[in-house]
Amino acid sequence: MQNFLKVIGIILCFLNFQEITSQVDVIYSDLVWSDEFDGNGAINSSNWHHQTQIPPGGNWYNGEEQHYTNELTNSFVENGVLKIVAKKEVYTSQGYTKQYSSARLNSKFAFTYGRVDIRAKIPTNQGTWPALWMLGKNIIEPGAYFSSTYGTTSWPACGEIDIMEHGITSWQPAGYVQSAIHTPSSFGSTINHGGTIANNLGSDFHVYSMNWSPNQITFLLDGVAFYTYNPTVKNASTWPFNAEQYLLLNIAMGGVAGTIPSNFTQATMEIDYVRVYQNVAVDNQAPTNFTASIGNITSSSIELLLNASDNFGTVNYDINYGSNSINTFGTSGVQKSVIVPNLTPNTNYTFSIAASDPTGNNAANNAIVLNATTLGFVGCSGTSNEASQGAFSTGYTYSFETLGTNSVKVTFELLDTDKIGVVAYLWRQTPFAETPMSNDSGNTFTYTLTGQIPGATINYAVKFAYSNGMSVTRYFSYVVGNNCSLHQETNTFTDFTFTNPSHDFISIASDFSIDTVEIFNLIGNKVITQSENTNQIDVSNLSKGIYLMVVYSEHKKGIRKIIIN
Known part of the structure; x- marks a missing residue:
């Protein structure tokens, strides 16, 4: 690659780094290993190992249909870019004949904790599975670079970190890339995964990043975090990530990636650079x-x-x-x-x-x-902007409603208007599980939990995924059988109107006498109580945002969402 382009790449990387630092827990700044893929020809054998040995049984995992080779036609450097090429060709090796060939590269460098940045352009052909990922250095896998010397542990106990994979989530929107974690607690069809939408996937380079600390593993696309793995309990089952891992780059064919079209000829993944950052200096300074x-x-x-x-x-x-x-x-x-x-x-x-x-x-x-x-119970529905991951520009509404005796209908509405392509997943806190929710209309999503125990407390949050990101609500606790008093009172007062949004004052109009007006913030704290001059509420001291207003008239009350701007 020309020097000018390298300079531009370094500048862009620095800008991405600045954005990354605001979204990860530990900032890694010392470049400890990299391959810029300068020059032309064969890959740098000091950095990479071709993994070509077929697993026992004569096939690669997941029903894949390719041979991995060390042929120059399947992996080479050209004009400062590594190219991994999956091809349709009859190829015989180790006594087995396949109809496709590709390359699978192992890094000869392994590390514990740090950040990986890979700038790549990936193929989007049907039936291809391009992947940038990591495995524990201690994996027992014949043909893997470290296995013969360090292999002591089988998959998934060695841990797997999928920085980027594409082609195995056909139910997702176009441009969707996924990151995933495989451990003894969740592997194969793992529940520990997240994804985001990449613009112009297949035609543009993107930077796929992974930030790995003792606390958590965060995945980023072009410097924007979209998924973090941080199990509450970290043990050998959930967190085999306290030992060295190495990098893998490959394109698989078929299997879980789906049927390969008959007119397929070849697909190429281009990689501009691979960079690993750590912090080299020893830290002896306490907080x-x-x-x-x-x-x-x-x-x-x-x-x-x-x-x-x-x-x-x-x-x-x-x-x-x-x-x-x-x-x-x-x-x-x-x-x-x-x-x-x-x-x-x-x-x-x-x-x-x-x-x-x-x-x-x-x-x-x-x-x-x-x-x-803690305060007294205030209900099982409302509005909030609290996030356990990501952030909300406006917020969301939530509602838990018991249907019959043992089913709970969960409804969340995303109020943000700056999100595109929104989908929602219901997150169970313990044990963690992720379930797609149904889209009722707009950005309102529902899911009905069945088989619940009356009187039991359940804890759920919702992940809203959208183009170039995701936001996760806080977890809400709900007692099965609660009647959602905020929204289901028999004496509901609805005969009033009010100015909304409001700035300094909320003006309330009604043909009935209004006894008291209360205003609550998004976490349930009462910020205003007014029992006189209730048709004009002074909100000039409130911060901008969303609140709940409760209006009382004799034995009735009404609840409305208000916006202070």
Whole structure:
């Protein structure tokens, strides 16, 4: 590649890096290994190994139909770009004849924790499965580069990190690329996956990234995070990612990628560079200025406000209460809001909070102990903009309704108007599960849970996926059988109108006497109560955003969503 283009690439990478740093937990900045694929001809054998040995049985996994070869026609460097070519050709090797050939490259470099950036243009031909991914260095797999020396563990106990794969999600929109995690707790048709839409996939280069820390693994497309894997419990079953992994680049044919058309001739994946970043310097500096306080409180949640500074750029927080624990992280010097969910109304909780950095240095004033009491129950539906992943520009509405005795209808509506191609998935908190929701209309999605136990508490969130990203709501706790009092009261008051959106004042008009007006913020805290001059409510001191207004008239009440701008 020409020097000018290299300079442009470095600038773009730096801009992407700046964007990435705001979305991942640990920032890795030291380039420790790379291949820029300069020149022409065969790949650099110091960096890459051709994996060609067929697994026992004579076929590659997942019903694939290709031979992997070390032929120059299947993998080569041309004008500063690595090209992996899957071809239709009769190819015989190891006593087996296949109708397609391709290449599968193993990196001769393995590492623990860091960031991978791969700038690539991938094929979108039917029946092709291009993949950029990683496997544990300790995998037992004949023909893999490290297996003969380091192989001690079978798949999936070695762990697999799929940075990018395409062609195996035919039910998704065009341009959809997926990232996935395979562990003993979830493999094959794993539940641990996320995806996003890439514009002009197949014709443009995109940067596919993976940021791997002791806390979590985050996947990014062109510097924008779209999926994070962070199991609550990290053990050998859920987190085999505390040991070295190596990179793989390949195109598979057929199998789970679907039928290969009869007119297929060849498909090419082009890779401009592969770069791995880590932090080389040893960190001996502990977090300083560690503080913790109580924020907003609802009937089922308590907000903890945490802050600390550390030279690493990231601070880990360990929160313990009763027999429960939360492990999270925040940016150095930036207040971290942690919502502790699924609490019991009118109950006192004690929290013990410790701070450390990713290398294990502990804050000197560990642990800080806080006490707080939850409010009374306020209902099972409403409006919020709280996110457990990503962010919402406006927010969403939510509703849980028991149907009969043991079914629960869950309804979420995305209020953001800046999202395109929205789909929704219902997330169960424990054990984690992801289920597609039905689109009722617009951006309203529903799903009915069956076989629930009356009186049991269930905890669910919703992932909204859309073009170039995703946002996940906070988890909501609901008791099966609750009557959704906010929306199902028999004495509902509807005979009033009001200005919406409003700025300094909300004007309310009604032919009936209005006794009291209450306004709640999105996490259930009452911010205004007014029992006089109830036709004009002063909201000039409220921040811009969405609120719930409750209007009382004699023995009736009405609830409306309001926007303060």
